[in-house]
Amino acid sequence: MQLRIKVLKFTPKNNLLWACFAIASFQGLNAQEIVVDSTNAISETVVNTPKNDSVKPFEKFKAEGVTAVVGEYVILDSDIDKSYLELQQQNIPTEEISRCQLLGKLMEDKLYAHQAKIDSLEVSDVEITQRIEQQIAYIISEFGGDEDKVAKFYKKDNIDELKQELFNTNKTLMLASRMQQKVVEDVEVTPEEVRQFFFSIPEDERPVFSAEVEVAQIIVEPQITEEARKKVIDRLNEFRQDIVENGASFATKAVLYSKDGSAAKGGLIEGIRKSSPLAKEFKDVAFSLLEGEVSEPFETEFGFHIVTVDKIRGQELDVRHIILFPEVSQETLDKAKFQIDSLRTEIVSGNISFEEAARRYSDEEETRNNGGVLVNPVSLDTRFDLTKMDPVLGAQVYNLEEGDVSKVLTDRDRTGKVNFKILTVTHKYKEHEADFQKDYEKIKELALKEKQIKAIGEWQNKKIKDTYINVNQDYYDCEFSSDWIKSNQ
DSSP, X not given: OOEEOSXXXXXXXXXXXXXXXHGGGGSOSOOOOOEEETTTXXXXXXXXXXXXXXXXXXXXOOTTOEEEEETTXXXXXXXXXXXXXXXXXXXXXXXXXXXXXXXXXXXXXXXXHHHHHHTTOOOOHHHHHHHHHHHHHHHHHHTTTOHHHHHHHTTOSSHHHHHHHHHHHHHHHHHHHHHHHHHHTTOOOOHHHHHHHHHTSOGGGOOEEOOEEEEEEEEEOOOOOHHHHHHHHHHHHHHHHHHHHHOOOHHHHHHHHOOSGGGGGTTEEEEEOTTSSSOHHHHHHHTTOOBTOBOOOEEETTEEEEEEEEEEETTEEEEEEXXXXXXXXXXXXXXXXXXXXXXXXXXXXXXXXXXXXXXXXXXXXXXXXXXXXXXXXTTSSSOEETTTSOHHHHHHHTTOOBTOBOOOEEEEOTTOOEEEEEEEEEEEEOOEEOOTTTTHHHHHHHHHHHHHHHHHHHHHHHHHHHSOEEEOGGGTTOBOSSOTTGGGO
């Protein structure tokens, strides 16, 4: 859902717009934009910071001066400079973003992280590592795949140094997010509060909701032959035999042959718990091994593995794994393509509905039982804002009218695995001004966000009084939304 406001004047009294700017703060850690500072924080896109945290940028400042201290965290002037460079690298206009805004956002992140430690909130190493892999892949792609350029830009000797810094910075931001979620977890709105929220907005300032679509898909995956399965299992058994009987290095084998992102680290995955978001089969095998023991080959939904346990640390394991994928023959690909072509013909001819075809023939378990209907991973409902959709999916459905069936599309995941799919738009919703009856759920969401923001503001001002805060006098003219300055005067 995208909210577009007719009147874009930003004032502290404009609670609806304030809500729009803050929505992203409660969406988790999905943003691609990354701002790294030297005090272990990554800031999400800074436009989430209130506009009233503003003052004209300074012409002079100390390169390594301390700008602020929040609890145990120190923010340097150079951290703000680095934030500007990061935004420019991402082609985000910085002319209207002041040093005060950037400082305000950095201080907020530090306050949340500081309080999260006091409240003993935790994030697992696995969660952090997974996020780092996504960030590194994104950053490298932005530099044309050149890791050396990435390291040079971030003033690191190599990518591993950047990964280590990202580990610390992600931990801080994830702690901050946990704390923010905890503050608002019990905030709710009543129907009367929703009604008051909506009708308090002047008619000419009410939100306009973007065009949305509901999409369904059918996926046909080429079937792996027994011959291909046996071939990959035999290959893993060769690796295992060389490691167990000849003392070959598991890590070296992983670097040379493993087919996922952990290969560069010798297949290392640290801090696995039984609750970690990994395939059940993978965790079952890992927790059945002793240190140094190498598993037999086994299969998960992602591929075929062998695993060894590097270290057991209480309820956590550090493991290494090698993953391989069976080869798919051209004959198998052609067979899957013919199957979905025939299925599309039957749907277009009216011999079977798209929904029924998905239930019977789609190979995607997550959507099959729902008639192929996709769920928006952000809003968790079935509507997709056309301006906010994944670019690939958006391009695939943009020109489809309601009820149209796309041509057969080929998808290839990061492992090189191919599948075929067809899409249909089950419903289209035109852009329209908010209607209390028809858009009640969206309006309720906005009302809840406003109430959450109020709760966050009250919490923040209370914690500022209870936390050691010191802001450099050069920033006393900033009009922060929270009382950062008064607390240390």
